[in-house]
Amino acid sequence: MRTPVIAGNWKMYLTPAEGKAMVQELQTLTAGVTGREIVLCPPFVTLPAVAEAAQESAIGIGGQNMHPANEGAFTGEIAAPMLRACGCTYVILGHSERRQYFGETDAAVAAKTKAALAGQLVPIVCVGETLDEREQGITQAVIEIQLRRALGGLTAAELTGVIVAYEPVWAIGTGRTASPADAQDVCAFIRTVLAALQAEAAPKVRILYGGSVKPDNIRELMAQSDIDGALVGGASLQAASFAKIVRFE
Ligand code: PEP
Secondary structure, rough: OOOEEEEEOOOOOOOOHHHHHHHHHHHHHHOOOOOOOOEEEEEEHHHHHHHHHHHOEEEEEEEOOOOOOOOOOOOOOOOOHHHHOOOOOEEEEEEEEHHHOOOOOOOHHHHHHHHHHHHOOOOEEEEEHHHHHHHHHOHHHHHHHHHHHOOOOOHHHHOOOOOEEEOOOOOOOOOOOOHHHHHHHHHHHHHHHHHHHHOOOHHHEEEEEEEOOOOOOOOHOOOOOOEEEEEEEEHHHHHHHHHHHOOOO
16 A cells, blocks of 8 residues: 655765766666665755656656755755756655754754645655664654654645655664664554544555665565665665665565
């Protein structure tokens, strides 16, 4: 019922030429793979080259961030219509690196989510606890607050169009993955919070796990009932490893 999504977050890696080469190789390695959405989120300047290379394929393209306004005097920022014009249909919002290094708040994520939906982009909204929060036993409380603040103002139809990514901060880029059972527990909890917000939307929302996803752990993660895909950082930079994750069975 929920189409799996495997999304790659390239962060601040891969120039236009490198991105184009990666996509060409990925297309070859994933030819014939169906029944899932494959998404690549390159740096802004790499978007047009990747979008052009992916034109004839089923690979979707996304931004890694956006401003909530459609245009304006916001130096260094990118708007939803600009992402659309570069071929994007998705956008990552509230990634922990944006929260940690660029002061992104839940209120900002809420405004961006609304703007993304209005701009025909599928928001991939990231939530997750830090190691300190996990050790204090407040993982669920932290995630519930992030979800309520970011998604609380959405209608059922809007919420259905959102993808939530559960990314424990301590597992991002560290090589430490949440165990499939732990990831499932939190993703199931996320679905209960979504149900409290909009009961009819919650069973339809795709929930991804992110945090050191690799070819050798994707299968077990995907076997969990509330995990509908993955948001992949490091392992999405090489076509060979990302293709194995995309193939996950
Ligand atoms: C990410 O950047 O969203 C991520 C999960 O990174 P990594 O897979 O490298 O941990």
